[in-house]
Amino acid sequence: MISRITELFFICISILIWAISPVGAVVSTTDNLTPLWEQMQDCRFVDLTHTFYPGIPHWKGDPDEKVETLYSYEPGNGTLGSGFYLQYYSLVGQWGTHVDPPAHFVKGLRTLDEISPREMILPLVVIDVHEKVAENSDYTVSMDDVRDWETRNGQIPEGSFVALRTDWSKRWPDQNAMQNMDPEGVAHYPGWSKEVLTYLFEDCNITASGHETTDTDQGTVVSQDQYPLETYILSQDKYQIELLTNLDQVPESGCLIVVTFPKPLKGSGFPARVFAICP
Incomplete structure (x- = not known):
């Protein structure tokens, strides 16, 4: 297992070197990328995308x-x-597993067609809080959760994609279970926290984030028609992916994530196909 992780690490490094090298630069490890493709055939591919169709769980305002x-x-x-x-x-663009570009919430920032392919193949970080969510459906990820991850894996890498594992996707495709409303109509599902997002986007300079729920913010906040944390992420001119699945099938570090989506002119969002490449 260690050798496969090491091998994947060098594959990732080679791909990243290729991605950041200036045009015309000679990089001996990437003169021919076919060997990388051949090595990756021994890797495990995990689909992180829900199949979409009429009637699936979605934000309350969407037809x-x-x-x-x-x-x-x-x-x-x-x-x-x-x-x-x-x-x-x-x-609607925000349907099923989907991408939210910065312009979705912030006028003047990037739309889908302005997101570079270089931002679509990234190291994957999975912060796992599913056990805490099982005890408290309103749980929001804390810096203690992040520090625990970093104790085991080192500092969250710059340019990575950070996914929040809550196992909320196991409630799919039941809209009522996903929203988890109380008798007063208040939704109860987990979410991010401003402290963690500030650390990830400003201190670690990650490229993007994602989660399994319909919203970035926890359900009690969204029930008030407030979206402060989604606004924060997109205001950083970064994108996010909502309604991820199968995060329980990937390790917390050592994988790549590939995020793909169409390129509509001035697009405000679209269904995405997202998958992980793991040892």
Whole structure:
């Protein structure tokens, strides 16, 4: 296991060297990236993305997705037989596992098309608080949780993607379970804290963050139609991913995360395909 972690570490370093090297620079380890691809075939790929469809859990202000089949292999059920399969999708950008660019909350900051591919392959840090969330659904991650991670793994690396593991995604696809409302209509689900986010984005200079819930802020705050922590993240001109899943299947360090999404002009958000590459 140690040798595989070491091997993946050198793969990650090689990819990162390639990513930051100036155009035209000669880097002996990256003259040919095919060997890196070959080595990565022995790695474990973990999909961190929910499958989306009409009726899935979503933010309370979003309309449901609509899907219509326009063309089918053979005519029938109101479709034209064309020999191919084609569907029409109508959905908000923030649907399913999705990306929030800075402009989603802050006018004048970057939209989806302005996020660089260099920001889409990153070291993955997983801060695991799922046991504390099981005891307190309103739990917010603390600096003690971060320090515990750093005691085991070293300082959170600059440029990384930090994901908050709460295991809240195990409630998917039950909207009521995800919102976890009390009789007064107040939602109860975990979230980030300003202290931790300030440390991650300002001291560690991470590139992006993500979580399993529908919102950055804990449910009791969102129930007041307040989104201070999401506003904070996006105001740093960084992006976030919401509604991640399968974080229980990746270690807390030693993996890469790959975040992909379409490139709509001036896009305010879109479903994302996110996966981890692990030893």
